[in-house]
Amino acid sequence: MKISFVLNGVSKSLEIADGNTPLIWVIRDILDLKGTKFGCGKAACGACTLHVDGNAIRSCSYPIQLVEGKQITTIEGLGNEENPHPVQQAWVEEIVPQCGYCQPGFMMATAALLDKNPAPTDEDIDNAITNVCRCATYYRMRKAIHRAAELNAEINANIDVQNS
Numbered sequence: 001m002k003i004s005f006v007l008n009g010v011s012k013s014l015e016i017a018d019g020n021t022p023l024i025w026v027i028r029d030i031l032d033l034k035g036t037k038f039g040c041g042k043a044a045c046g047a048c049t050l051h052v053d054g055n056a057i058r059s060c061s062y063p064i065q066l067v068e069g070k071q072i073t074t075i076e077g078l079g080n081e082e083n084p085h086p087v088q089q090a091w092v093e094e095i096v097p098q099c100g101y102c103q104p105g106f107m108m109a110t111a112a113l114l115d116k117n118p119a120p121t122d123e124d125i126d127n128a129i130t131n132v133c134r135c136a137t138y139y140r141m142r143k144a145i146h147r148a149a150e151l152n153a154e155i156n157a158n159i160d161v162q163n164s
Contacts, residue, residue, distance in 0.1 A: 005067045007031065008077025019065030023057075024048045026064050027074060035075035035104045039132075046131025049105035050074045056112035075104035078111060086151035087111045087144075094144040098135035106131050110145050118156075119149050 004013040007027075014030065027033050027050070036059060039047030043058035050059050051073040052066075079085030084092070087110045097103045106129065113120060113128045120128065125145050133141070 001065065003064055003068055005069065006071045007033075008073055016064050020063045022060050023050075023052075023062045023064050023067060023072075024059040027059065027072075033074050033076050037101055037104060039102065039105075044132070045102070045105075046109060047102045047105045049108040049131060051108060051112055054112065054115060056109045073108075075108060078107065085111060086155065087114065087148040089151055090144040090148035094140050094147055096137055096140045096144045098137050102131060102133050102135075106133065106141055110141075110148060113145070114149055114152055118152055120145065 001016055001019050002013065003016050003019075004011070006012070012031070014026065016026065024036055024038055027036050028038070036050050037047040038060060039045035041060050043061040046058060048058055048060040049056050051057070051071075052062070053070050054073075079088045085107075087107045091097070091103065091107060096106075109129050109131055113125070117124055117128070122142060125142055129141070129145070
């Protein structure tokens, strides 16, 4: 089956034998983007979180056939070292990672949350970010999520001033 989609801003067209293949394996094994991590394989831990049409999804249980014509963003497409996404910048500022394995999934879940709720409360964060961190860096992640919201607000304020 032929699948066409946009990955990190680049059009892709692949021939996939089984449309039920989980998206994570196409991203990691066929497209060689290793930032999205495999954790549980049951959509429970969130290590595999990426965006499909701006929504955070658990790619380990998301069949590739569902991405036809959609926009996919992985951690590699969120930002880069020269121009980090506010979530990535906040993660660095707050020194969030310990082992770091689950962090791409947390950052992708956070970016999706902030797109929908630019100033989340602690309760909003607890309800929206259900990923699991074995190292338990939740306190630092919460600080980073609030910091990312501040960075987003600063960026938006600068854009508003420039457009005035």
